[in-house]
Ligand SMILES: [Fe+2]
């Protein structure tokens with residue numbers, strides 16, 4: 001996972017992308033525009049406008065942070081999984097998310113920002129990550145619902161990113177999307193099993209759906225009318241489908257899945273609109289979304305503290321790896337001499 005459309009400004013960032021300064025060299029700018037217009041890819045060694053580079057660093061690093069913070073709510077359940085099979089699946093999934101973080105930090109590093117800088121921004125609270133991970137996982141059904149709905153929303157958001165104009169990001173997304181598809185299916189399958197169980201199990205699934213549904217819809221980011229960066233992102237081929245269109249696709253795909261599962265989605269306004277050929281749906285609570293994005297959700301402090309502790313506890317591993325690399329290098333230099 002995970003996106004919330006990735007156009008949420010960081011603390012230090014601007015709410016809107018600055019228009020491209022007129023100081024950009026016109027010849028290089030024209031070449032860049034022509035490549036974008038031809039649906040070509042921009043690679044790390046290519047010239048690119050500063051605003052494009054900054055937007056990508058912000059988007060890819062927010063995405064990377066979301067992957068590694070996203071390991072925490074489900075990680076809580078590894079030691080409490082109901083069977084060996086579920087534990088093995090959950091360990092594999094959480095490990096995948098760590099891998100997604102690594103691909104994405106590597107992609108962002110090709111734009112000239114170091115991993116230390118990005119992690120520092122996360123750990124000091126300057127950088128954002130997906131708001132969905134600031135909610136608690138209260139029962140085992142939450143793990144299934146995160147797979148079904150949260151990873152499901154992430155897939156919807158990320159498939160268009162496989163065609164993103166920045167080469168390293170688009171290539172990372174191809175593999176990420178394949179793994180997300182496994183995440184979504186394992187979650188849905190775990191819920192199907194619970195829905196064949198006793199009433200208490202069925203109630204747990206419904207309760208988890210009730211708590212996560214609206215938060216998943218908010219994952220697609222603010223409505224198009226309130227997304228000042230979206231148009232520029234579309235122009236640059238970073239964003240391919242608008243927040244509202246992605247949200248609609250997700251709702252239309254999820255309603256029949258909920259029916260098969262036997263749960264209701266907690267929205268009295270949710271109904272098929274024959275004329276539009278889509279489902280209508282109710283109002284999303286954007287005040288709650290922004291409060292959570294801005295650090296005031298139920299688990300923001302806990303998530304950040306856990307992440308910082310894990311980073312500090314892992315310092316000896318990084319030190320040892322660096323010392324080993326230095327030794328290897330010295331040995332190679334000695335041998336070459
Ligand atoms: Fe992921």
Ligand SMILES: [Fe+2]
Nearest residue numbers: 001151180183
């Ligand atoms: Fe995932």
